[in-house]
Amino acid sequence: MSSMESDGALAGLRVLDLANYRGGLCARLLADMGADVIKIEPPGGEAGRRIGPFVDNRPHRDRSLFFWFYNLNKRAVTLDLQRPAATAIVKRLASAADLIIENFAPGRLAELGLGWEVLEQVNPALILLSIAPFGQTGPYRDFRADDTVLAAEAGMLYVNGRPGHQPVRPLGLQAYHSASYFGAIAALCALFARDRDGRGQWIDLSMQEATAAAVEHVAGSYFGEGRIEPRRGTLHWSRYFRVGRCRDGYIMHCTLGDWTSLVEWVKADGKAQDLTEPQWDDVLYRAAHAEHLFDVLDEWVKDYTCEELLERAQALRLPYASVRPPEALFADEQLAARGYFVEVEHPELGRRFRYPGAPYCFGRSPWRVYRRPPLLGEHTGEVFGDELGLAADEMAALAAEGII
Template identity: 30%
Template sequence: MVDDSAGSRGPLAGVKVLDFSQAWAGPLCTRTLGDLGADVLKVESDAFMDVSRTLGPYPASPDRDSSGYFLEWNRAKRSVSLDLRTDEGRASAQRLASLCDVVVENFSPGVMERLGLGYDVLHEANQQLVMVSISGFGRTGPAREHVAFGQQIEAVSGLMSLMTYDDGRPTKTGISWSDPLAGFLAAFSVLAALEQRDRSGKGEWLEVSMLEATLATMGRAFALMNVDRSPADEFRGGRHPELCPAGVYPTHGEDAWIAIECRDQAEWESLCRVAGVDWADRSEFSGPTERLRNRDELDSLMASLTTNLDAQVLADELQREGVPASPLVSIADLLGDEHLADRGFWVTVDHPTVGKLVTAGTALPIAPATRASMPAPPILGTTTFEAEWP
């Protein structure tokens, strides 16, 4: 019987997930499954807890149960303490795997096998088991044993080469983009595998490579490469390879910016009309080819225009004319965003030690009542063995 307190409401009600994952990609996968109603049991121990419990930020003094990093990715789960270094701990994990529908892990390839928890062992006891393994490079290939986090994948995937300053110096995304990509892809893969299992009666072992998850989203770069254009040059300095103006421009105020993108001639003419300039009549900016050819001059003019204007006012005026434009919003300002509040995006949970905790929503079409009753991230080891799956 699934414990209703563990988030058993939703389309995955009754699905049992055993979660061996840590850090970001794996926990985001299992949090997504928990948000959809699965009963997620997270396996940790005092000796080998989720590394995100030790990373902070903390609301007060460091505490393994109040790390902001851990709290963000681990709601809608329970926690059981099993020391996988011991025979007893491994035997308990094997028993739980024999009772569950899904196992998720993101250790380096080979770790689960060395623990006696590889797919062959678990599948022998549970023929319907769906197991997903997330790693940097996958479990096969020359790089399979390479250690990688999001930043390393951004580098080796070429994504970092597309995010450069004007002088060509690379940078990274602010959030290690490869981790959440792999996490959501893993959750999607689990849903597909459960559907297939319902038809065939058989489970399967899935693998998600962070490298391949990242590459799968970079189609525009490959399209440029296929016509002998350099993606790194085309995207240099945050530019768009086909559109101009299309960039982020300074506005009035400290560190205030606006993102503007004109996709066609009509939007370009609307921008000029709103701004009160005659640039659309100038031969060097008359069409998309001309604007791309004279991109540097046009970007300089755009920056001179916007620097004395209010970002929100300008964005509103452009939006009324159908021109894509948005002010740059700080992360701190998002909690007060009227649109997100109206859509009920934020999820507030009651945590035993932190109290009221606001976390990012799952962005999935979940009923408001379910969203409002999601369980808080777990205190380590608070699920007793007797309270696990019968």
């Protein structure tokens, strides 16, 4: 079915992506590894095409950088699922697909005549991944949520920020991203189950649950010790990290590295105060008295520039880090040496753009850029005509009715 040969880990996997931007990362993760992902959008395009930023700040459905990130390596067709003729086309696509990903409101797919009972009849080997804010069941099933509301409901917000002040929200849509990673993991697990008996299944993925699972410490502290994790400012809950301020910017302190090296350095600068006392050699003592420890270290770093401090810390193998903006990633030596950023050609714009690249480097079946993000309806003819076998006059009739 794929129009391009693939050496990716998931070559041969056929995915119909009915999800909008809230679940868009899920199919993208699969497409990056060679799965043939066909994104099915309504005739006007999915909502993500209307979200900025846009190339050169010129809003257009094919110029959304937001859309580009979530749809690299996918093909795209348009189809108005509200129309009965469209339902028949989806069923024909489903009969040859391995996986369908959708994030309609719970129950909506069934209203469209494409519920799990129907799809299972069409293709018993099919896997259906349904992603919803609160899942397919329960009293919140029909509640609405965006990424911020999900992060709130999942406990991801409460623990970020200063005590008594407003909780701080993540950079990026991390509730959606957590759900997409879980969705991809679950879909692959369902493929392994299918290897045994040829049967697919329905996966109910709650974004609230996926996000709650992505909060490191909150449930563990509550179930383990009955403790409600508070906000601690920049002090990490483990009590080994806190942000400190140098003369020209911020750094991340870390008291897990070689303590002797750190304390000798601070002492040589005449700023060690009581840190030379032997009890500080014990890592657990350092955690227990973290506030005082970091107060002393803050006094010490305030006369350094970030660069001076970090250069010396690196030489001593102390895991200090600069608190820097994402711009710095483009100049990061380590990312550059590993070729993290990749160039993607957009021929219709006559330009190439640098995209963030692979989250993992596979020795044999590499992460790859197979194709730039699709223009609206770019593959409608290819998928419905060449691959599904709709005749030219059928296609013309569907187009005339606004179905494709």
